[in-house]
Amino acid sequence: MNKEFLFELLKARGVSGDETPVGKVVYEYMKQYADQVDVDVVGNVTATINPGVPFKVMLAGHSDEIGLRVTHFEEGGFIRVSPVGGIYVISYPGHKVRIDTAKGPVYGAVVIDRSIMSDANMGADKIQIDIGASTEEEARAAVSVGDPVTFDTDYRELLGDRVTSRAFDDRIGVFVVMEALKLAKEQGAVIGVSATATVGEEVNGCGAFFAASNVKPAIAIAVDVTFATDSPHTDPARSGQVKLGGGPVLSKGPGIPKAVNECIEASAAALDIKLQYEVSGGWTHTDGDTMTKTNAGVPFTVISIPLRYMHSPAEVLSLSDVEKTIELLAGFLCDLSSEMNFKPFG
Ligand SMILES: [Zn+2]
Structure with a gap:
């Protein structure tokens, strides 16, 4: 894991509508690793591998912050x-x-x-x-x-592998999707993959709409943060028990096709990565909600990094969750083939 890239992302400012400093960090870094890096008119930065392959998976992490x-x-x-x-x-x-x-x-x-x-x-x-x-x-x-x-806060490394910073929501998602794209390429993924640092998720989701409309993926995965329930004043009964260091969190909800989650679960099992779960009753309040409504509809899921004190100047996460999520996504991208069927039956 390239912590230097992560810390550069955290130092960059990106209030919704002013994400360019974050986009530039992503652009410069990913030019070294992706087959293609594009910037669109709203400022989404999309890194792609295997651009000629019609079967595409889109990963999205949002570059904007509150x-x-x-x-x-x-x-x-x-x-x-x-x-x-x-x-x-x-x-x-x-x-x-x-x-x-x-x-x-x-x-x-x-x-x-x-x-x-x-x-x-x-x-x-x-x-x-x-x-x-x-x-x-x-x-x-x-x-x-x-x-x-x-x-005006900085990241600080805490005890163990925990780190505190503002804007882990969702700079960590940007970091994960870019590192997963890099790793999938290293591991020989043959499908098309686009990883986008989207703009505007905290306010209107327009970035993910532009980007997914353009990429036209077969499946989309939003990588975001979710509320850890192992700190004071949290309630695991609300949407599921989520612990720092417990591994990537897979979302279950009405808009999320089970077949997509089953593929992620199979890849996690093959890599011996433990998953945690959270439940959304309706929309997931991530870029997944936006990406799924593009083109003729896109099957999606959400994978989240457990986070304490979301939307505060001192959010806290565990780097082991970050590492496991990168590994899981890269494994999933390598396991996928264009013959896959995501229908519930038949
Ligand atoms: Zn977010």
Whole structure:
């Protein structure tokens, strides 16, 4: 596993709509390993092996992350924002943030006081950023309306093989699909495979729609993160027990053909990789939901990496889950043949 590539992905900023820095990291890295790397008009980066083979599998990990966007400047130089994606407002006060402007990054502190911290229902409209400006004019000169804001946090390696960072959702998915494509090529996969770092998953899924409409895969697999249930205040009864270090998590749900999951299970068994399961009652809230609705309909499934503290500045995962997921996907891609039938019967 190339941790350097992973850490480059985590350092890059990619609030939905501003994923280009992440896309560039993927593009430069995958040029060395894929047969072809393409960028489309919305910024999806797709790496492909065996491009001439008509039977194609598409893997998707989303390059975008949740965050904020600058909306307004106040007297005194404070900056107001609106949310991008499903943020926890309460995770912002007292935190350092980074605003990516056309002229480069500008750093700030999010206003905090006792009244803010006692307001359990605080809205994103209450978030104010102090960039060190004394006047509205000074702030306006440094930052523009629409500039994206992220937590100014770094990844850190924790005990064992655990790592904390912002934006593991879903930079880890991007990492996994690209590393799986590399490994499948090394292991001699003969089918066509496209791995896409999609844009916009946290807000509208448009990236996955553009990409899958273009790739026209026979099967699509979204690689995302899911809630680990082995940390405090979690409930395994909600959608299944998921442990850090317990292995890749396969989704079961009404839109997911059982035959696709059975193929993944067979590959996992052959590689002696333990799977965990989660259940979605309807949509999976991943790029899988979007990819399945392209062309004449695409059979899909979702494979997730267990993650603690999702959508926070300090998400935590285990690298063994990441490694196992890469191995599993590469094995699956090598086991597949274009004669496979994914119908439930007949
Ligand atoms: Zn995600």
